[in-house]
Every structure is written in C-alpha cells, then in structure tokens.
Amino acid sequence: MGCQMNVLDSELVLGQLCALGYEPTHELASADLVLLNTCSVRQHAEDKVYSRLGEVGRAKAKHPEMLVGVIGCMAERDHEGLRRRARHVDLLCGPGNLNEIPALIEEIELARREHGKLTVALALEHDHSRREPAARRTLLYDSIEALDISRTKPMEGSLLQSYVRVQRGCDKFCTFCVVPFTRGPERSRPPGHIVEEARRLVDLGAREITLLGQTVNSYSYDEGTRVTRFAELLARVHEVPGLERLRFVTSYPGDFTDDILEAMRDLPRLCEYLHLPAQSGSNAVLKRMRRQYTVEQYVELFERARAMVPGISLAGDFIVGFSGETEEEHAATLALLTRVRYKNVYMFKYSERPGTLAERRMIDDIPEDVKSRRHAELSTLQHEISLAHHQALVGQCVEVLVEGYSKAAVRAQESEQSRGQETSWRRSDQLTGRTRTDEIVVFSGSPSLIGQLATIRVTAATALTLHGEVASGPGPLVSSPTV
Ligand code: SF4
Incomplete structure (x- = not known):
C-alpha cells in the first residue's frame, strides 16, 4: 500500500525472500508467509490494513503455521496498536529495517522450535529495547543501504x-506529515551505488528509471572532499549506456535550484515532467503547514521551469480542509490551479495523523462534508484543465514507451478466462504506454511493440487518457518485457 517508495521496498523484500527459497503466490490460503507493506499517510490507509489483517487472520486460523508480518510505516508508527488489535501478527518491521526481515523470520522459527509458542519479532528504528540507540544509528545506515544493493531481478512485474x-527519510517536518516519524531523517545514498544500480537494471532490461526520494531534489552526498548534488547525480545516471528515459519524484519546492532545470533542458533522456507538490494556494495555510515557501515563490519557480524547459508538463499535490482552512484560503487554492494549469493534480482530504505537530497543536476543525465539497470543487476544475491539456495534443505525434496491454484488454482476458473460454484478447491488441511528459496513451498496435518506444499520433482525448494510432514502426527489441 502507499507510495512508490513502498512499491520499491516491496520489490526488494520479495527479492530477499526469493533468495531464501520463498516463491510468490496469489493464493492467500496457500501462503506460508504474508507481509503487508503499509502506509500511514492517511487514516484511511491504516483502516485498510486492519481490514486486510482480518482477512489474513481468518486464513491463519485454518493454517496456524502461517507467519504474518506488518512492515513499513504503520509498523513503525503504531507497533503497540498493531500488537494489541491484531494478535495474530508475528513480525513487525519498520521501513528503515527491512533488510532484517530474513533474520526476524529466523528468530520466530527458532522460538517456535524451542518454545513451541509464538513470539512477535520486532525491528523498528525506535525500538530501543533491542540495541543501544547509538549502535542502532550506525547499523541503521548499513542495513538500509544493504537492502538496496541486495537488489535482484524481480520475480514479478516488469x-x-x-x-x-x-x-x-525527510527532515522537513511539515506539520501535517507523519513521514519524518516513520522513515526517519533524510539520508542520501552514495552516488556510485545509485549509478551502479541503474546500470545493472538497464543491463537486465530497464528502459526507464525513476529516481525516488521524499524530497528528491534535496539529494546531497558529502564524500569529505566533495559534495554531489542532485543535478550532478542526474547527469551521472543519464550517462548509463542503454537508458532511454530518466525521471525523478517527488520534489520539494523550497529546495528546487536552477541547475536541475538546466539539466532538464540539456540532458536529452531526462523527461520534461516535474511533480512539485504545493499543498495549498494560500500563504497562511502554507505557514500553518510549515512548508517553507510562499505561493509567489512557487509560481515563480513554475514560470522559470516553463521558460527554461520547452514542453515541460507539471503535476501537483494538494490537501483540502487543512486545520482552520477558510473559504478564502480554499479559493486561493482554486486560483493557483487556474494559474499554473497542471497536467494533473493529486488531491487529498486532510486526515489528522497522530504525533504530528498539527495533531498536537491544531484542531481538525473542517467538517467532513465541507472537505468533500472543497475536494469536489478542486477535482471539477482540474478535470477541465486536464481535458484542455490533453485536447491540445490531438493531431500531434508523441513518443510513447509501450508498457503493455491496456486495462480494457486485460479485463477482457480475465473475464474470458473466468468463463472458461479460449482467450481472444490478443486480437484486440489494445496497448498502453506513457509519453515523456507522463500522459497515458491507449492505442491499437502489435504486441511486439511492448517494451519499445513508438511514435503515436493522438486522435482523441479525455481528461485522463489520450487515444491514438501508431505513426511509425517499432524501434529495437528489448529483453523479455512482461505485461
Ligand atoms: S516534505 Fe513535508 S510532506 Fe514531504 S515527506 Fe517531508 S514532511 Fe512529509
């Protein structure tokens, strides 16, 4: 569950488990080990975990040997609550300790063999009962770096x-956000490790790499004699032979420097896409959120980005109904959407998170129906802007990295298979891919295009998707892409 960081963490944990001899299964009843990788950013995400844990608990009742673990941000934030409310959980592991999961499984199995009873194995950044905090700190860095460099070819997915x-991690401590409490302080990885990992992935078949960080543009690695900053890191990864596209998310507006825009302008494989969360269009709200920039600075950054990087597309994040948000402050957010004209916007209703400054010092005083209405107003406005953005592309040719069959084609296949019919879905050959500027494109084409760059002429548009037709043939084939 949760963000791209969790998608990556799940892939790395799966790789470690496969190295121990585990194999992935989609049948809960046949699983020996179930791990839920969790998110704490909103209450709704945590409620979903408890609901899934109920389902897993029923499976475990029939298969008592099953090991159940909760990993990720919720394990770090609320391990006591999880132990109290979900007694069938055997393992809890925070996002900074994922490399320890094999050792935790071993710990549980040993305890079961020796004592014949279950124990809860814990690995958390704030678990001072297991090790001294100072020793933990050093180990912590080694442990999380070890997880990334242990990466193997994924067993599932593409x-x-x-x-x-x-x-x-993150050091910003925005007043609404739980991330600094669950993922700890900001720590940058050595640039050589990052470049090497990118090189290995490209050798294995990756064509596009997205660099991930909570505030990715704040990246800074001090090697004593010199400091590598984010623009330089982009330039180094960009030179990995065979890499077709490079992206990065998520940026923090306060730390965004022009050398990154220059890199976006000058490096041909670095995509012209910038995801820059604003959170609000009101300076008073930004101040209550402790976002460390003003609306004017934010808009000025976008204007510079548009001037320096031709064709750049912009995405944003907004929280509606933050503590004390007035109708005027909400109107300022609507005005910011109109002014910036984002390609798309991720918007969320404010959800108070335990332990944050907003939870301790402010009141979550905007009624749910008001949050819903404001969310709908933002959503309606952005729908119009996204539709206009997409319609402007009709008639043009765009470069698409073809990802696989469209959702409609996959649904058709699943429905035919569930009815026991011979599948005819390949005949539809409806494919999907993404442009450099992150638009989703659906088009008819040969499955041999999957995994390749294709030129697509856009023929129609909705607010979410472009539709098109192949304008030119496939480029060189890449190794075994999966759908
Ligand atoms: S910058 Fe703010 S919102 Fe983003 S992860 Fe850090 S604390 Fe959370």
Whole structure:
C-alpha cells in the first residue's frame, strides 16, 4: 500500500525472500508467509490494513503455521496498536529495517522450535529495547543501504520502468506529515551505488528509471572532499549506456535550484515532467503547514521551469480542509490551479495523523462534508484543465514507451478466462504506454511493440487518457518485457 517508495521496498523484500527459497503466490490460503507493506499517510490507509489483517487472520486460523508480518510505516508508527488489535501478527518491521526481515523470520522459527509458542519479532528504528540507540544509528545506515544493493531481478512485474532510491527519510517536518516519524531523517545514498544500480537494471532490461526520494531534489552526498548534488547525480545516471528515459519524484519546492532545470533542458533522456507538490494556494495555510515557501515563490519557480524547459508538463499535490482552512484560503487554492494549469493534480482530504505537530497543536476543525465539497470543487476544475491539456495534443505525434496491454484488454482476458473460454484478447491488441511528459496513451498496435518506444499520433482525448494510432514502426527489441 502507499507510495512508490513502498512499491520499491516491496520489490526488494520479495527479492530477499526469493533468495531464501520463498516463491510468490496469489493464493492467500496457500501462503506460508504474508507481509503487508503499509502506509500511514492517511487514516484511511491504516483502516485498510486492519481490514486486510482480518482477512489474513481468518486464513491463519485454518493454517496456524502461517507467519504474518506488518512492515513499513504503520509498523513503525503504531507497533503497540498493531500488537494489541491484531494478535495474530508475528513480525513487525519498520521501513528503515527491512533488510532484517530474513533474520526476524529466523528468530520466530527458532522460538517456535524451542518454545513451541509464538513470539512477535520486532525491528523498528525506535525500538530501543533491542540495541543501544547509538549502535542502532550506525547499523541503521548499513542495513538500509544493504537492502538496496541486495537488489535482484524481480520475480514479478516488469523491469521496463524501474525505481531507484536516492535518499530515505525527510527532515522537513511539515506539520501535517507523519513521514519524518516513520522513515526517519533524510539520508542520501552514495552516488556510485545509485549509478551502479541503474546500470545493472538497464543491463537486465530497464528502459526507464525513476529516481525516488521524499524530497528528491534535496539529494546531497558529502564524500569529505566533495559534495554531489542532485543535478550532478542526474547527469551521472543519464550517462548509463542503454537508458532511454530518466525521471525523478517527488520534489520539494523550497529546495528546487536552477541547475536541475538546466539539466532538464540539456540532458536529452531526462523527461520534461516535474511533480512539485504545493499543498495549498494560500500563504497562511502554507505557514500553518510549515512548508517553507510562499505561493509567489512557487509560481515563480513554475514560470522559470516553463521558460527554461520547452514542453515541460507539471503535476501537483494538494490537501483540502487543512486545520482552520477558510473559504478564502480554499479559493486561493482554486486560483493557483487556474494559474499554473497542471497536467494533473493529486488531491487529498486532510486526515489528522497522530504525533504530528498539527495533531498536537491544531484542531481538525473542517467538517467532513465541507472537505468533500472543497475536494469536489478542486477535482471539477482540474478535470477541465486536464481535458484542455490533453485536447491540445490531438493531431500531434508523441513518443510513447509501450508498457503493455491496456486495462480494457486485460479485463477482457480475465473475464474470458473466468468463463472458461479460449482467450481472444490478443486480437484486440489494445496497448498502453506513457509519453515523456507522463500522459497515458491507449492505442491499437502489435504486441511486439511492448517494451519499445513508438511514435503515436493522438486522435482523441479525455481528461485522463489520450487515444491514438501508431505513426511509425517499432524501434529495437528489448529483453523479455512482461505485461
Ligand atoms: S516534505 Fe513535508 S510532506 Fe514531504 S515527506 Fe517531508 S514532511 Fe512529509
């Protein structure tokens, strides 16, 4: 569950388990080990974990040997609550300790063999009962770096578009956000490790790499004699032979420097896409959120980005109904959407998170129906802007990295298979891919295009998707992409 960082963490943990001889299964009843990788950013995400744990608990009742673990941010934030409310959980592991999962499994199995009873194995950044905090600190860095460099070819999914972590944690402490409490302080990885990981992924078949960080543009690695900053890291990864596209998410507006825009302008494989969360269009709200920039600075950054990087597309994040948000402050957010004209926007209703400054010092005083109405207003406005953005592309040719069959084609296959019919879905050959500027394109084409760059002429548009037709043939084939 949760963000791209969790998608990557799940892939790395799966790789470690496969090295121990585990194999993935989609049948809960046949699983020996179930791990839920969790998110704490909103209450709704945590409620979903308890609901899934109920389902897993029923499976475990029939298969008592099953090991159940909760990993990720919720394990770090609320391990006591999880132990109290989900007694069938055997293992809890925070996001900074994922490399310890094999050792935790071993610990549980040993305890079962020796005492014949279950124990809860814990590995958390704030678990001072297991080790001294100072020793933990050093080990922590080694442990999380070891997880990334242990990466193997994924057992599931496709390598075509791969994530590479460049930093962990966050030091910003925005008042609404739980991430600094669950993922700890900001730590950047050595640039040589990042470049090497990108090189290995490309050798295995990756064509696009997205560099990940909570505030990715704050990346800074001090090797004593010199400091590598984010623009330089981009230039180094960009030179990996065979890499077709490079992206990065998520940026923090306050730390965004022009050398990154220059890199986006000058490096041909670095995509012209910038995801820059604003969170609000009101300076008063930004101040209550402790976002460390003003609306004017944010807009000025976008204007510079548009001037320096031709064709750049912009995405944003917004929280509606933050503590004390007035109608005027909400109107300022609507005005910011109109002014910036994002390609797309991720918007969320404010959800108070335990332990944050907003939870301790402010009141979550906007009624749910008001949050819902404001969310709907933002959503309606952005729908119009996204539709206009997409319609402007009709008639043009775009470069698409073909990811696989479209959702409609996959649904058709699943429904035919569930009815026991011979599948005819390949005949539809409806494919999907993404442009350099992150638009989703659906088009008819040969399955041999999957994993390749294709030129597509856009013929129609909705607010979410472009539709098109192949304008030119396939480029060189890549190794075994999966759908
Ligand atoms: S920058 Fe703010 S919102 Fe983003 S992860 Fe850090 S604390 Fe959370």
